[in-house]
Amino acid sequence: MLKLIQTEFWKLRRKSLFWLMLLTALLMPFFAVIYFRSFGKTDLDPLLFYKWSAFGYTVFMILPFILGIVCTILMHEENQAHVLKQLWIIPIPKTACFFSKFFIVLMYSFCFMLITAAASVLFGIASGCAPFQWESILFLLKKCLEIAVLSACSILPILAAAVSQKGYVLPVCIILLYIFFGFFILPVNLYVHPIASLSAILAREGKIPGLTLTQTISVPWALLCIGIWGTASVFFATISLKRKG
Numbered sequence: 001m002l003k004l005i006q007t008e009f010w011k012l013r014r015k016s017l018f019w020l021m022l023l024t025a026l027l028m029p030f031f032a033v034i035y036f037r038s039f040g041k042t043d044l045d046p047l048l049f050y051k052w053s054a055f056g057y058t059v060f061m062i063l064p065f066i067l068g069i070v071c072t073i074l075m076h077e078e079n080q081a082h083v084l085k086q087l088w089i090i091p092i093p094k095t096a097c098f099f100s101k102f103f104i105v106l107m108y109s110f111c112f113m114l115i116t117a118a119a120s121v122l123f124g125i126a127s128g129c130a131p132f133q134w135e136s137i138l139f140l141l142k143k144c145l146e147i148a149v150l151s152a153c154s155i156l157p158i159l160a161a162a163v164s165q166k167g168y169v170l171p172v173c174i175i176l177l178y179i180f181f182g183f184f185i186l187p188v189n190l191y192v193h194p195i196a197s198l199s200a201i202l203a204r205e206g207k208i209p210g211l212t213l214t215q216t217i218s219v220p221w222a223l224l225c226i227g228i229w230g231t232a233s234v235f236f237a238t239i240s241l242k243r244k245g
Helices: 002-012 016-038 046-053 057-081 083-087 094-127 134-154 156-163 169-185 194-202 219-244
Strands: none
Touching (some): 016 057, 016 094, 046 134, 057 094, 057 156, 057 169, 094 156, 094 219, 134 156, 134 219, 156 219, 169 194
């Protein structure tokens, strides 16, 4: 398993787009500064600024889309060059191959959210929008780490879909449908879609200004939803890999 993960990192050194996509982590902190400065708002509650820079569209749209693209990139080369068929000769367990890809997605999610957290603090202080407060920064860091883990788990269905496809077009379409379904189901039911369930976990403490949900928050139900989708994704991916072998 460790050798598979190491191999994945070696392959990614040749993919410049993979690393350039991390720059999208700067988008929402930058737009948060533009938004608040355009209204002349400074010295805000730091959590209000962080809600815009890290807890809003970053969680529900930007990060899931970027992670979905990462999943597609990870599987595209193997599918096109029939690398997976060569791996089965060794042989390598199908689940180990799948989870080595997931580990890369998880690490990418951590890097993305750490950059988002750092940019949120730096942009907020430099612009005068969010004053330096250790308590708020530690809360931001804790939430960003939570988001990183939960977002990676929530994107497992996309990784499973990428396993079964050879091209880019269909996986990207699936990514968009998956994200928009989660975004639009959010006001209706928090425990049907992993991205909607993620928002319930994020808002459980009630400390983020403006992040209010109309339904009763149940962390166990949210984790159950993410777990069911993740388990089904692993099962589907294993079957797809066996067929390719």
